[in-house]
Amino acid sequence: MRIALHGKSTGPEAQKCINDVFELLEKHQIVASISESYKADLLEKGLFTGKLDTFHIGDDLSGFDFIISLGGDGTILDTITYTNRSEVPIVGINLGRLGFLANTPRNEIKDTFERLISGDFTVESRSLIHVDSNQGIFHPYNFGLNELTIVKKETSSMIVVHTYVDGDYLNSYWADGLIVATPTGSTGYSLSCGGPLVDPAQKNFIITPVSPHNLNVRPIILSDQSVITFEIEGRSKQFMVSLDSRSQSIDDSVQISVRREEFEAKLVRFKNNKYFDTLRQKLNWGLDARN
Numbered sequence: 151m152r153i154a155l156h157g158k159s160t161g162p163e164a165q166k167c168i169n170d171v172f173e174l175l176e177k178h179q180i181v182a183s184i185s186e187s188y189k190a191d192l193l194e195k196g197l198f199t200g201k202l203d204t205f206h207i208g209d210d211l212s213g214f215d216f217i218i219s220l221g222g223d224g225t226i227l228d229t230i231t232y233t234n235r236s237e238v239p240i241v242g243i244n245l246g247r248l249g250f251l252a253n254t255p256r257n258e259i260k261d262t263f264e265r266l267i268s269g270d271f272t273v274e275s276r277s278l279i280h281v282d283s284n285q286g287i288f289h290p291y292n293f294g295l296n297e298l299t300i301v302k303k304e305t306s307s308m309i310v311v312h313t314y315v316d317g318d319y320l321n322s323y324w325a326d327g328l329i330v331a332t333p334t335g336s337t338g339y340s341l342s343c344g345g346p347l348v349d350p351a352q353k354n355f356i357i358t359p360v361s362p363h364n365l366n367v368r369p370i371i372l373s374d375q376s377v378i379t380f381e382i383e384g385r386s387k388q389f390m391v392s393l394d395s396r397s398q399s400i401d402d403s404v405q406i407s408v409r410r411e412e413f414e415a416k417l418v419r420f421k422n423n424k425y426f427d428t429l430r431q432k433l434n435w436g437l438d439a440r441n
Contacts, residue, residue, distance in 0.1 A: 151178075151267065154211055154238065155202075156185040156229045157220030157245070160195075164245040167256040168197060168220060171243075174263045176200075183214070185232065205232075207291075212236040216266060216418065222246020227394040230278070230415050231291045239273050239416040241266065250337050250432055251295075253423050265420055272419050276334045276350055277374060278411035281393055285404050293411045294394035296335030300382060300406070301327030301360060301390050303399065308363055309384035315376050320357075323367065327360035330378060330408050334415075337429075345369045350425065355408070374410040381405060 153175065160168065175182045186204040193199060211217065211233060218241045219229040226242045233240060242252030243259060254262055265271050281292045302309045311323045331340035333348040336356055341347065345358035346369060355378065358369040372378070382389055387402045430436060 151216075152181045152183075152214045154183050154185070154205060154214045154217040154232075155188065155220065156217060156225070156232055157188045158191070158225045158228065160221065160245050164220075164256065165195070165197060167243070167245060167259060168192065170259045171218065171220065172198060172200060174260065178263060178267060188220075207232055208234075210236060211238050214238050216241050218243060219252060220245055221252065222249060223251045224395050226251045226417075227295055230293075230295050230394075233415065234291075235413045237413055237416050239418045241418045250428060251334070251417065253428050254420070262420070266418075270420070274350070274417045274419050276415040276417055277332055277353065278413065278415055279330065279332050279335075279355070279393075280409050280411040281406065282409070283404055283406045285400065287391060287398050287400065287404070287406070288393050288396060291396075292393070294396075295332065295415050296338045296394050297329050297331040297340060297392075298406075298408055299327060299329050299339060299360075299390075299392040300380060301392070302384060303386065303388050303390040305384070305386040307385040309382060309386075309389060312381040312383075313357070314379040315372060317377075317379070320370075320378075321367070323359045324363040325359040325361055325367075328380070329356075329358040329360060331356040331358065332374075337432075340369070343369075346371065347429070353410075355410075377407055377409045379405070379407040 183203040183205050186206050189199050217238045219226045220243050243254045244252040278293045308324050311328045313320045329340045333350040333352045336348040340356055340358040343358050343360050345356050353374050355372045355374050359367055383402055389400050391400050
């Protein structure tokens with residue numbers, strides 16, 4: 151078995167978990183490599199990393215059986231830029247807080263390795279959003295798991311996002327911004343702006359306005375076989391566009407379109423980590439909150 155490791159900066163409370171991972175790799179004689187950025191971060195904190203080979207973003211990881219993402223949901227979003235077209239299954243170990251995607255608790259690391267070795271898991275396919283523009287924003291990693299967001303920048307004035315679906319005019323959104331989310335991203339920024347929850351197995355995009363001027367403007371669910379195009383205008387000529395956890399500043403000359411990416415993200419799931427269980431737990435469904 152070959153395993154790749156990637157993570158982000160972690161606090162002291164996560165360091166025991168990281169040490170456990172390295173001990174289990176050695177115990178099970180697993181061939182492992184670590185991303186160069188994560189190794190540098192661990193060494194800076196004085197943590198043991200062994201003599202693991204390193205890989206970089208853009209390298210072909212198709213020779214690995216799994217990639218373990220050590221961190222929170224944001225770390226998984228970053229890990230997907232490494233897996234890219236290789237579609238290496240991602241094992242998300244939650245060293246963060248919420249953990250919709252990285253929903254394997256840190257205290258289950260030993261069980262996680264045993265299940266991987268025994269094959270006691272399933273692999274879920276999650277659709278990705280692909281972004282094209284006349285300015286090449288986010289290239290060559292112009293894909294994401296959660297959402298594309300267009301928002302105002304450095305002004306209190308609203309922006310206008312003219313939106314087209316397969317070339318047909320949909321609406322001009324007068325708002326603080328606009329979100330195009332995947333079903334996986336429906337539990338993220340879109341949800342906080344009033345967007346619906348969508349089963350991640352569905353084949354949709356969710357368009358959710360951010361603080362729209364017209365209160366009768368509501369989120370809409372579209373087929374992810376559509377190509378959605380945007381033109382942006384406002385009093386300010388500068389805007390912010392974000393793709394998952396990455397952001398860039400743009401001006402009003404940019405033209406953006408989104409479509410479904412040709413490849414997918416693969417997430418490892420264990421029997422005790424089910425999507426609806428995660429929803430109930432993370433959103434506190436079923437709790438009596440009257441007091």
